[in-house]
Amino acid sequence: MKRLLLIPALLLGSVAMATGYNYEITPLIGYNVAEGNTDLDNYTTFGAEFQYNGLDSVIKPELSLLYSKADYNTNKLPSGTDTEVWRFALNGVYEYDKVGAVIPLAKAGLGYESMNDGSYTSNTGNADSAFIDAGIGAKIPFNDMIALKLEAVYMLKYNDNRYDNNLAVLAGLNIAFGEKAQKAAPVKEEPVVVAAAVVVDGDDDKDGVLNSADKCPTTPAGSRVDVKGCFLDGDDDNDGVLNASDSCLASAPGEKVDASGCKVDTDDDKDGVLNSKDICPNTPLGDAVNSDGCPAKVTLHVKFENNSDVVNQESYDIIGKYADFLNNYSSYSAKIIGYTDSRGSTDYNQKLSEKRANAIKSMLLKKGVPAERLSSVGMGESNPVADNATKEGRAQNRRIEAELTKN
Known part of the structure; x- marks a missing residue:
């Protein structure tokens, strides 16, 4: 039995919605390539998709409906015999960050196929049955409400001791409407x-x-x-x-x-260490400090690319200044600690936090900080400093901390 190798890999990351609206509807038209053992010619298909964007999740639910009328091409049936094909599916849709003028997407889900074969079912084996589907596609926005949507969807159905494959290539006009989702302002500290x-x-x-x-x-x-x-x-x-x-x-x-x-001599930053001995004279009020007036632990406000350990270029200066401090005060060693928010699996978050902590350590090494004075560890989603139930809280929990110790 031939296979159509079009099952996409759904990769986790930070979701990038095509629009800020809660609802999307897409009337569709396309072409269905049917596997030969169904005895059906390839056929045109029509339908619509409805997507809901109001959930605080990287995966958006989508309801899909497709209708086709297909002709049989077998001598087991009278010439001109056709059948109606109805497909209903519930999918999860993931939209990637915008690349140029295109928003890539991937989807997967479950559905049900109904074929109006009547008395011919015993001759064709094409019975009503559930199927799984997976697809890739893209949106090309014209403005914040209307976009061209293109998809290729692979469907696999089990039919009485055999597997049937279908590939639907679809195009439609994606229309967004409803309330706009509120987006949290980024947290920024000096x-x-x-x-x-x-x-x-x-x-x-x-x-x-x-x-x-x-x-x-x-x-x-x-x-x-x-x-x-x-x-x-x-x-x-x-x-x-x-x-x-x-x-x-x-x-x-x-x-x-x-x-x-x-x-x-005074103590301008009120940390308990006189200015003459304070090598960190601007410590925030209330922070615990060591004998040199430096915080034992600081948060480096480093930004990363989405779902990646690649440091955003705007954070290079922060890392450079921390490297200068370690190079100027060689009596200190630093442990770089990575944290994530609670979205995603625990194992995934643990590995991502380790990669990000190690990325900062590598950048400090390139800035001349000796390897024996640096270490890194990932703590995953543990030790949150804010509420993971809010976007603001999750932004604070995705952090890099640097813990100082005297050599």
Whole structure:
């Protein structure tokens, strides 16, 4: 028995609806290629499809109805004998992200075929029966409500100790209507940025003290200075501490200083670590920090391509800045932890989280972070930080965390 090899693979990922409307209806016309053992000529078919988009799911339900009138081509029946073919099917439809002007789709489901053979059923073996179907296709939108829809649908039916195959090639006008689904705004937060100072040597003020040791880098040429490059006496920065005792000769006007002429140490980000020791001076209020003032765990707001471990290009800068921090502070190691939301199977989410965590680790390695200071782990859909029942909550749960430890 010949087979029609047109069963598509349904791949999981982030759904991309053709429109934002809750309902779609598609009047169809097409051509059915029938398997030879049905004794039927190939025939034209008509019908319609109704799709519901209101469910918060990657798979959209579709109800399909097809009608045909087909002629028999066998000498077992009188010449001119024909039959009516009715097909009803309930399918699940998955629509991929838009590629150029085309929205690819895949579908699969179950149906029932009724053939009005009357008294000829015993001669042809074409009885009413259930079937399974699978198909691929595409929508080509004209605007947000109307699109050309093209499909190829394979149907497999069991008929009294034999399998019958049919392939329907269909085209129709897809019309969207009803309320528009509400879409959640993306969650965006500013990442923690750690800046490193660059020291450039030289003697710009020509006072005989190199810039790297000069506490008074704008001393007029020829001035008498100490080993710090500052006037031997006086109070150039007007902070109340004579130059000879002033370790910070460029204090800002009105700045409160200590006996050495330097700014009184404070804790601007209220994390319990004084500014002079705080290498992460902008820690969000309330975050737990280590002795250097850095969060033990941060969320890197990295975006990935749909259903993929490929990092979106707009997230490269975030990863680059975190790599700079690790390269500047070699006493730290980082564990990269990947999480997903709860959609999809537990095993699938676990593997996806591992791939994404490992992708970030690989990018940090390429930025020069030593391999012995990096590790990665996937936690799947565990430890949610928000409600997976909402789009906003799922967006927060799809995250990459970086856990710092001292070497």
